[in-house]
Amino acid sequence: DTAVSQTPKYLVTQMGNDKSIKCEQNLGHDTMYWYKQDSKKFLKIMFSYNNKELIINETVPNRFSPKSPDKAHLNLHINSLELGDSAVYFCASSQGGQGTGANVLTFGAGSRLTVL
């Protein structure tokens, strides 16, 4: 069974479109995250939700809107896509908040978004 699953794995779209990426975890974790990994391979946190409540909202454009219907799901909706949004987006989960003690992040396989 896949622990953290995200769909789609690949997404190619035109500038200006709106798209969503879905994420689900079956680990019973309390906290879920969205990360962006750019071409330079830096992982940057975008959002973190704990039990459906937003706890981290880094400086990302408000075109990005996360939604957590329950603690096992965290979806990412992106409006008015721009060329610079092209990246790999990783969903992740952990038992506690990120970085607390030895809480390990379990990542999904990533969603590669290409904006043309």
Added chain:
Amino acid sequence: GQNIDQPTEMTATEGAIVQINCTYQTSGFNGLFWYQQHAGEAPTFLSYNVLDGLEEKGRFSSFLSRSKGYSYLLLKELQMKDSASYLCAVVDSNYQLIWGAGTKLIIKP
């Protein structure tokens, strides 16, 4: 600002030993993680250090010196499947994870 430095790329030979260094300058310290990321895949957890010293786990070991702001990941008996990027991440005083850009390790036969 906060900074994590790792070499961009390293090359080693199958069966050999390689050490991947990570130096950090962060606002506070609450632990350091190493993750492995194969090309096109998700990062996976390798090790966690919060106290000084060496943590050994099979062929992989991780070392931490908090006074020097320094860690290394030691890989022994290298195998071709160890070809991957190795990411260092530090937990700062706000319990936020600060990530390095990763070190791409190339293993040659």
